[in-house]
Amino acid sequence: MAATVHCEQDPALHQERLRALRDATELVSGKWKFGILLNLYNYGAMRFKDLQAASAGITPKVLSKELQDLEDNQLITRTVNATKPVTVSYALTPHALEIQPVINALVEFGLKHRVKIKEQLALAA
């Protein structure tokens, strides 16, 4: 019977929340975007190559596309520096701070889930 865990909202509100959820997930879809953002949170402005190193395994082409997506959604800025060999810096916009709670929540969940998986492996052994 297990009392079902839920909290019913006003239908209209629920629909609005559903739409918001779709918008948000669309925005940060893709395999790398959250990681890129987390790295920028941690290190501040980073250059292309540094981001590539930090996002272990990503290829330049894919990184380039992900960065463009993020820039299009105004979560990061792209700045070309007039240095000897041209360098480019990527940094978070203020708007990107809005998404930080999401990332923190994801990290927390990831940590807990990892523990849970370990417990199961322990039980299975």
Add this chain to the structure above:
Amino acid sequence: MAATVHCEQDPALHQERLRALRDATELVSGKWKFGILLNLYNYGAMRFKDLQAASAGITPKVLSKELQDLEDNQLITRTVNATKPVTVSYALTPHALEIQPVINALVEFGLKHRVKIKEQLALAA
């Protein structure tokens, strides 16, 4: 100059958080999972067809796969009811509560982002 918005962590901790982030995003990857979870939060236990209606646009095959993924990750339970035409109920597990903050954060962000986009359209007009 713009003071870069960041907060540097201990490297080892950062790596651990990056891994957790990857784990978590992998878990809820896909176009529909968050929506399914949000609906279950809102309505409690739901049957296959109700979930399909709530996740407007999803096909049975895809819904089936998403539900299996969620069940494999122990975020939902699948219960077969011995009713006349067999029905099946899906409900959240306690573990799924851990992911609720993520969804709330995503919804919040989605709402804010929507407002932001509207502002831009207003400026463009």
Add this chain to the structure above:
DNA sequence: CTGGATCCTAACTGATACTG
């Protein structure tokens, strides 16, 4: 009602090489 089987396509991802 539930959801598997099949087929299909667009999008994502990757390896490698190359340019400004």
Add this chain to the structure above:
DNA sequence: CAGTATCAGTTAGGATCCAG
């Protein structure tokens, strides 16, 4: 250094039909 071009592989997601 910061990418883009090309080629190729994989796969997520959808359309349709059908079975228990």
